[in-house]
Amino acid sequence: MNLGDILARTKRNINFVYNDGDHIKNLINEALTMIAADAKIQTTHTITFVPGQSEYPLPINYKEAITMVEGPLSSPYCIFPLTEVDSYTSGFYIYSGNIVFRPMPNEGKTVTFYYYQYPDELLSEDDVPDIDPRYHDVLATYAAAMVLSLPNIENVNQTLIDRYFSLWEQRRAQFKVEMQRKNKQTSVRRVTNYD
Known part of the structure; x- marks a missing residue:
C-alpha cells in the first residue's frame, strides 16, 4: 500500500465523515513513527x-x-x-x-x-511506508481511531473507536514481537574457527 491507498482506507474506515487530508496524512505519519519505534x-x-x-x-x-x-x-x-x-x-x-x-x-x-x-515521512500519495507491507493497513486504523475521537465529529459510536484503538494496539504489539524476533535472528554472533 502507498500513502494514497492508506488515505483512502482511512476515509472508508471513518465513513467519509472527515475530509481534512493533511490532518489524516499527519496522523498516518504519526502512526508510522510509533509503530516503527521498535523496528530496525x-x-x-x-x-x-x-x-x-x-x-x-x-x-x-x-x-x-x-x-x-x-x-x-x-x-x-x-x-x-x-x-x-x-x-x-x-x-x-x-x-x-x-x-x-x-x-x-x-x-x-x-x-x-x-x-x-527512522522511517521516511510519507509526503506524496505514491510514497510507501518503510515497514513490512503486512502492517500498512494498521496505519489507517490508527488514523481512523484518532479522527473519530475528535470532539467535532458527530454521531460517532464509541464502540467503533474502541475497536480501532484495540486493533491498533494488538497489531502494534504483534509488529514489535515480530521485529524483536527478526532482530534477534540477524544479530546472532557467528564464530569461525580457524584450525
Missing part, C-alpha cells in the same frame, strides 16, 4: 573524506549506528569502530548531529556508514 530498518550512507575535515553531518533519518567500513562489507579494507566522545581510540563517534572521525582524515577516500533509520 537498515540503510547506508556514503561519506567521502575531505583531507583535514573530521566532522560530517549525520543522515536526517539516523536512528542508531551499525558499522562504518571502507570497501565492501563482505571484505572491508578498513573497519572504523564506534568509540566514545571522551575516548582517544581511533574510529568514529556521534556528537551533536555529526559523525566525527579520529584521527582526522588526511586523504580523500570513501567509506560507507551502515545504520538503522
Whole structure:
C-alpha cells in the first residue's frame, strides 16, 4: 500500500465523515513513527573524506549506528569502530548531529556508514511506508481511531473507536514481537574457527 491507498482506507474506515487530508496524512505519519519505534530498518550512507575535515553531518533519518567500513562489507579494507566522545581510540563517534572521525582524515577516500533509520515521512500519495507491507493497513486504523475521537465529529459510536484503538494496539504489539524476533535472528554472533 502507498500513502494514497492508506488515505483512502482511512476515509472508508471513518465513513467519509472527515475530509481534512493533511490532518489524516499527519496522523498516518504519526502512526508510522510509533509503530516503527521498535523496528530496525537498515540503510547506508556514503561519506567521502575531505583531507583535514573530521566532522560530517549525520543522515536526517539516523536512528542508531551499525558499522562504518571502507570497501565492501563482505571484505572491508578498513573497519572504523564506534568509540566514545571522551575516548582517544581511533574510529568514529556521534556528537551533536555529526559523525566525527579520529584521527582526522588526511586523504580523500570513501567509506560507507551502515545504520538503522527512522522511517521516511510519507509526503506524496505514491510514497510507501518503510515497514513490512503486512502492517500498512494498521496505519489507517490508527488514523481512523484518532479522527473519530475528535470532539467535532458527530454521531460517532464509541464502540467503533474502541475497536480501532484495540486493533491498533494488538497489531502494534504483534509488529514489535515480530521485529524483536527478526532482530534477534540477524544479530546472532557467528564464530569461525580457524584450525
